[in-house]
Amino acid sequence: MSTRDRILGLFRTQKDAYLSGQEISAKLNISRAAVWKQIKSLRELGFTIDAKHSQGYRLVAAPDLLLSADVAHGLKTKIIGGNVISVQEIGSTNSRIRELAEQGAQEGTVLIADRQSAGRGRLGRRWESPSGVNLYCSILLKPQIPVQQAPQLTFLSAVAATETLNQVCHLSAHVKWPNDILVKGAKISGLLNEMNAETEQIHYVILGIGINLNMTTDQFPQELNYPATSVLIETGKPVDRILFLQTFLEKLDQYYLEFKQQGFAPIRKRWENLCNLMNQKVAVVQQSNTLTGTVVGIDYDGALQVQCSDGQIERILAGDVKPLE
Ligand code: BTN
Secondary structure (H helix, E strand, O other): OOHHHHHHHHHHHOOOOOEOHHHHHHHHOOOHHHHHHHHHHHHHOOOEEEEEOOOEEEEEEOOOOOOHHHHHOOOOOOOOOOOEEEEEEEOOHHHHHHHHHHOOOOOOOEEEEEEEOOOEOHHHOEOOOOOOOOEEEEEEEOOOOOHHHOHHHHHHHHHHHHHHHHHHHOOOOEEEOOOEEEEOOEEEEEEEEEEEEOOOOEEEEEEEEEEOOOOOHHHOOOOOOOOEOOHHHHHOOOOOHHHHHHHHHHHHHHHHHHHHHHOOHHHHHHHHHOOOOOOOEEEEEOOOOEEEEEEEEEOOOOOEEEEOOOOOEEEEOOOEEEEOO
16 A cells, blocks of 8 residues: 555544644654655645644545545455555556456455546447546456356446446436446446456456446547436436445445355346346347347346247347337
């Protein structure tokens, strides 16, 4: 943890109290001059720090910076977020966490970036990632499950993110197979999960998630060929990114523990409850044909189950699902 994060940690634990320069220097084993330098750099980052001659320093207000110390502070999780890394700017959090995984990063490592210069979406698309507004986050997991079951973790993260949107932002978000989250038909979040595995064994899974929180209409690229939205656009209210992220990580942790103990069944049920196309007639547009039927659920390997008019249940592995009627 950086010295800056450790000072912020001290301020957070001693909320509203003044900390003397002497105290900070003793606790962190740094010189008084180094303390002053850190306070100065925190102020430059936008932190309001009050200084009183006889009492020391007090943190009055923090900017919306997504610092790892803020995310980790008070986070009630067992596996996820044991190591939280936050960076101002990166190419792609998924690409970087893969490098960290190769260097032996622990399960539950969370990497967040304020901005991505090469954010990746599914099917080789770009993921628009401007600074100061959204969440771009990758989480490293090392589940002991067969390779074919890895898509179950995509549903797990979609459930955690959708429930967080609904609980924290009072939205009616729902999941769209395979891994989108929509509000009133517009995409608010996308998941890009990747893994490293051999024939039978998973080495690690990366859960990548982008959630449009405080993005404004003019920040979306013009060439986007699907409707997109953000929490701010939907509710008119900006979201506290730290609070949102903490709630999401806590839900993810809770469901991951449940998944380890009880398997996929509870997550499948939650996902199906959050899917507004369940038991609805849909058209599945695939590369060479379009199939129609009723959505009846998801399978253990991530396939969408669609019942056709002859009663047969088709397993859909790829395609775009659109409501009929
Ligand atoms: C999609 O819907 O196409 C998936 C978008 C996934 C975007 C997230 S943002 C954090 C992580 N890092 C990336 O480069 N992509 C994912």
